[in-house]
Amino acid sequence: MSSHYVYAMGGVVLFALGTYALLARPHLIHKVIAANFMGSGVFLVLIGLGNRTAAEPDPVPQAMVLTGIVVTVAMTALGLAIVKRYYSATGMTTLDAPGEDGERR
Amino acid sequence: MSRMPERRRIRVVPLLVSLVLFAIVMRAVLALPTSAEGLSGAMTAGAKASGIKNVVTAVLLDFRGYDTLLEIAVLMLATVAVLSLRARPDALSRKITDTAGPVLGSLTRAFVPIMIVVAGHLVWIGSSGPGGAFQGGAVLGAAGILLALSGYARPRWSAGRPMRWVLAVGLLTFIGVALLPLFGDGTLLQYPDASRKDLLLLVEVLLTLSIGASLTSLFLASASDTSAEERS
Numbered sequence: 001m002s003s004h005y006v007y008a009m010g011g012v013v014l015f016a017l018g019t020y021a022l023l024a025r026p027h028l029i030h031k032v033i034a035a036n037f038m039g040s041g042v043f044l045v046l047i048g049l050g051n052r053t054a055a056e057p058d059p060v061p062q063a064m065v066l067t068g069i070v071v072t073v074a075m076t077a078l079g080l081a082i083v084k085r086y087y088s089a090t091g092m093t094t095l096d097a098p099g100e101d102g103e104r105r
Numbered sequence: 106m107s108r109m110p111e112r113r114r115i116r117v118v119p120l121l122v123s124l125v126l127f128a129i130v131m132r133a134v135l136a137l138p139t140s141a142e143g144l145s146g147a148m149t150a151g152a153k154a155s156g157i158k159n160v161v162t163a164v165l166l167d168f169r170g171y172d173t174l175l176e177i178a179v180l181m182l183a184t185v186a187v188l189s190l191r192a193r194p195d196a197l198s199r200k201i202t203d204t205a206g207p208v209l210g211s212l213t214r215a216f217v218p219i220m221i222v223v224a225g226h227l228v229w230i231g232s233s234g235p236g237g238a239f240q241g242g243a244v245l246g247a248a249g250i251l252l253a254l255s256g257y258a259r260p261r262w263s264a265g266r267p268m269r270w271v272l273a274v275g276l277l278t279f280i281g282v283a284l285l286p287l288f289g290d291g292t293l294l295q296y297p298d299a300s301r302k303d304l305l306l307l308v309e310v311l312l313t314l315s316i317g318a319s320l321t322s323l324f325l326a327s328a329s330d331t332s333a334e335e336r337s
Contacts, residue, residue: 008134016127023119045134050143056160058143063164067176070239070316074183077323081187084327088192 004051011044026094028086032079039072156302158233165237166305170294174283177276177312184272184319191326198264201328202256213255220248228313232302238275238309242316249321253328272322275315279308 018037021030043065050061087093145160152163165173193199224241231237253259262268282304286295296304 002139005134005139009131012127012131012134015130016123019126020119020123023122024116045130049134049137049141052137052139052141053143053145054140056145056149058145059148059160059164060144060169062161063169064172066161066165066239067172070176071179073320074180074323077327078183078186081190081323081327085190085192 004048007048007051008045011041011046011048013041014038014044015041017041026096028083028093028095029080032076032083035079036072036076039068039075043068157305159231159235159237161235162231162237166308167296167301170283174276174279174294177279177315180316180319181272181276184322187323187326195264196326197268197322198259198261200256200258201253201325209255213251213257217248217252220244220251224248224313224317228309231309232306238312239316241309241313242320245313245317246320246324249317250324253321253325259325268318268322271318272315275308275312278311282308 015038018034018039018041021034021037025031025034046061046065046068050058052058083093148160148164148168151168152158152160155163155167157163157167188197191197224244227236227241227244228238229236231240282296283294285304286292286297289297291297
């Protein structure tokens with residue numbers, strides 16, 4: 001088993017950790033960070049698996065990851081801006097309605 | 106602090122979902138053949154034909170230009186959305202701090218010109234080595250954020266219409282270059298062979314400006330918001 005599988009499997013672990021945090025953590029900033037985790041996991045899988053070539057690594061996954069990083073930056077910035085606006089409008093950092101015994105919407 | 110234990114409690118349904126996903130994706134990754142050439146051979150040959158020595162740049166702008174075009178559109182849309190969420194209309198030109206000391210100030214004065222040169226170098230080198238519009242744009246964006254964090258006020262035009270043109274010029278030029286072949290007998294994004302390198306360089310340079318401006322705006326549109334809340 002060669003090293004690119006270590007990267008790919010590490011990416012799968014990151015993806016699963018991110019999925020858990022995205023679903024389980026109520027704090028909205030945690031959710032943005034968790035989505036970033038999932039994205040980084042996908043990038044690791046793509047870059048790792050793109051390295052299964054004999055000589056030069058496959059450039060297509062590298063270009064796709066470069067594209068993905070920019071989209072992730074845009075997503076993160078938009079998510080954080082929405083969280084900030086939500087916080088200044090409601091004073092809350094979660095989507096839970098206060099006083100409804102943690103019932104999630 | 107009393108909320109800490111409650112928050113750290115393991116939640117069963119998310120745990121199950123993430124474990125099932127983990128198993129499925131891991132199984133899929135391990136089921137792939139251990140060696141695969143992918144498209145590297147075809148891409149290397151194609152890059153030679155296109156005249157761009159760096160294969161990743163050739164893939165980004167030429168072979169998969171559609172992806173890159175849409176990606177710039179995503180970045181633009183996100184910038185527009187973040188700018189419309191900003192709390193103050195002058196968020197882009199306002200000073201966000203006046204506490205930066207003399208060390209940070211003079212370091213910034215020394216670094217920012219170097220960063221601009223590095224950004225230009227990254228774009229230029231992108232045709233033959235690692236580099237390109239995104240790398241150059243990231244350095245430009247970092248220079249803009251550094252300027253803002255060291256207490257430099259941006260010029261007034263950076264909040265107004267000229268800034269919007271800087272933000273849009275990369276995408277508009279890219280769309281223009283993509284549409285150009287349609288007036289002849291080509292297809293979308295089919296660059297004419299004679300001027301391919303010049304067109305791609307033009308797109309790269311303008312994209313760099315737009316990406317740098319986008320990244321700085323994404324940061325500043327939210328950042329100045331906070332200091333306003335803290336001061337009032």
